[in-house]
Amino acid sequence: MDPIIRIQNVTKTFPGKDNQVEALKGITLDIAPGDIYGIIGMSGAGKSTLVRCLNFLERPTTGTVLIEGKDLSTLQEKELRRMRTQIAMIFQHFNLLMQKNVLDNVCFPMEIVGVKKADAVKRAKELLQIVGLEEKALSYPAQLSGGQKQRVAIARALANNPKILLCDEATSALDPTTTKAILQLLQKINQEFGITIVIITHEMRVVQEICSHVAIIDAGELAEHGTVEEVFKAPKSKAAKKLVFMTDERVEEMAGKHCIRIVFTENSSFEPVIANMVLTCKAPVNILLADTKDIGGIAHGQMILQLPEDEQTANHMIHYLQERKLTVEEVEGHV
Amino acid sequence: MSDLMVFEPVILKMLGEDILTTLYMTLASTFLGYVLGLPMGVVLVVTAKDGLRPNALVYKVMDFVINIVRSVPFLILLILVIPFTRMIVGKSYGPTATVVPLTLAAAPFIARMVESSLLEVDKGVVEAAQSMGADLWTIITKVLIGEARTSLVVGATIALGTILGYSAMAGVVGGGGLGDTAITYGYYRYETDIMLVTVLLLILLVQIMQWIASKLARKLDKRLS
Missing domain, CATH: 3.30.70.260 (ACT domain)
Incomplete structure (x- = not known):
């Protein structure tokens, strides 16, 4: 099967004061449709930069990212924005609109693409049901717990029926029990809607819990990748061993x-x-x-x-x- | 002269009119100040180095112009722009003429207030909107301004208070309103009681505005519950 995400030789260099910072040093990785792909690494390894290259929140310095065969760097601003509606993202700190209630937060991405308000509200209510928060529709984010906020963020991410869901340390601010529940929700979404999920994390247990594949990023380089089982059973690289043995x-x-x-x-x-x-x-x-x-x-x-x-x-x-x-x-x- | 002169019907009527004149000057220049200052503040935030559309030239020019106008004391600005005021209003004194220098002084001040309010908005939320495919206009109106609304209201209150103070200063050149009366009666004619009453009225106006604004800000803010 053709990969839904193809990362080819991606490098990213940030200009620094004295010297440049090479966050990514040539990453090549294919992600197949329907995968739950874990990208794991220590903090500062470059994984957050890598995931931002997948929707061009960060433009790679060199190399290309292809989503369903389309090279993101060739897209015009408007096409890129349309593409982004198909690549949803959730974040460590949820990033909800604090001045809007839960329902309006979930409606927001639909508002962006011009869905009629009544249709958006109807869809938002369905989504809140999927994430188990229908009774919180009129609450504000400040009234919710961390786990609930992430559920709202997930509902919001699903609003425009994306093909890909990027999770940037989505469970890192949550306690273990909540983490488990959120991961189960992500798994359910993957299975029911066939959405390809990319999970950025620094925790091996997150990868073990739901990922089918894993890539280990170490100091801006791809240290190792494969199915979770392969990497767990026989880690080859030093970085992988370090993560597996904790x-x-x-x-x-x-x-x-x-x-x-x-x-x-x-x-x-x-x-x-x-x-x-x-x-x-x-x-x-x-x-x-x-x-x-x-x-x-x-x-x-x-x-x-x-x-x-x-x-x-x-x-x-x-x-x-x-x-x-x-x-x-x-x-x-x-x- | 009688201590009770302030209670004479003619004086009371004048003070009543002064309140309305002052409110007119303050509200009109604050409104016009926002018409100019809000877009300026947005441009500052958007074109800043880590903004949504970094543009060093636009940012620096805007930054420089704002700083220049902000460093001119209002009383000087008032006199400096008389030719310009005449060009627009047709005369250099009276409430409507005063709105011109007030607006010019308010706009850069408001631009800075708006800038600092918008900078308070969580970068993560902006990033989330970008990841959803939101365009610049949506991010400015729905995310930056929408999320900063409480802070913007608080800023507007500060702006109103400052402009009210400036409007009183314009009394020196016959700007009209409470400040004008305070200077004419209190300073030139030594009628201290009238001056004190105008000062009290100015304080009262600021208090009422402050009270309304804090109520509004609290009602608008959904972050604390």
Whole structure:
């Protein structure tokens, strides 16, 4: 399938006082229709600049962005504005009109494209129902919680039936429970309306929760990309490993001494593997990190173990784990 | 001279007319000041370095003109523009003639007020409107002015108060209104009681305007509830 978003060699340089700041250093990425594509990176990695290049809120310094095959840089001002009605965006701080009530906020994008007021109100009410806020139609943003504000922003984003929804750190100002609810709403929107969603975040859990694909941006460069499962199971780049392991300093310190990383999938989490391994090999292991993540509805666990110094026992243990069909990889040095 | 002269019917009638004259000068010049100053303020915000349509030349020219007019004391400006006033109104004294220098003094002042109000609008909301495909006009009218409306009303109150003060100053050159009476009776004829009453009336006018404006601002502001 042709990509709905094609990013080709995009660079962005901001003029600084003394020296120029290279925010993006040649990003090339395709996003297929219907994907929920996560773009993750540490703060300052350039991900927010990248997402603004997708609707030309920032013009790339070089390179092109194609939306459904149309090169944004060739569009006239008016065509670009029409294109933007098809690329909706939600923000970390919601960016609602504070002096307008919820209903008028949702009507605003329709007002921009010239939808008749009565039709706009009707559609806005439907949208508020989709996001579960129909009873708040006449409230003002100041009267809503963060999660509710983001729901209004989502309803507003859907107003003109966009093909793409860009989310710029949309859950970063929300608590974990609200984050989860907003992510579920985004997933529902993706499934029901087939809208391609691009999610910018610095949190791996957001990507794991709903994304099908992920791209890791590190210092303005694309470090790694692929399906979330691929990247999570076998992160190749340093930046990816850092995000997947969510490094805590302790792991970095001790990882030098023969450590392995095990990835569990659902079917292997019934047997108490580690306990049995310790009993079989008659040697203790040190568990440095353990957690479970839900990726695309399948539970994935990961663990980092420090094996005994004795080579033979260590190899025995690795063999034991591999026999039980677990993904085992040595973790060299720091991650 | 009697302390009670101020209560003589003829004086009371004059003061009543003065109030109306002062209100006429103040409201007319504030209105005309906004006709000129509001677009100037918008141009300043839009053409600024990080504005929606950065344009260093337009910005600098506008900025310079505003600063020049703002640095001329009103009393000097009043006299300086007499030829211009004559050209427009046909005479250089009286309430309508005073509206001309008042408007000229008010416009740059209002432009700065509008500029600072519009700069208070959250950049994120402007960005959101851009991302929806809004054009410049929609962003100016619906987002910048719409979101800054409380601040604009507060600014307008300050402008009204300042222009009211200026209008009183115009009394020196026969501008009409309360200021004129205060100077004519209080300064030239030593009738202190009349001067005090005009001052009280000026204070009262400012208070009433302030009161109406704060009510309006509170009613308009949906950010706090």
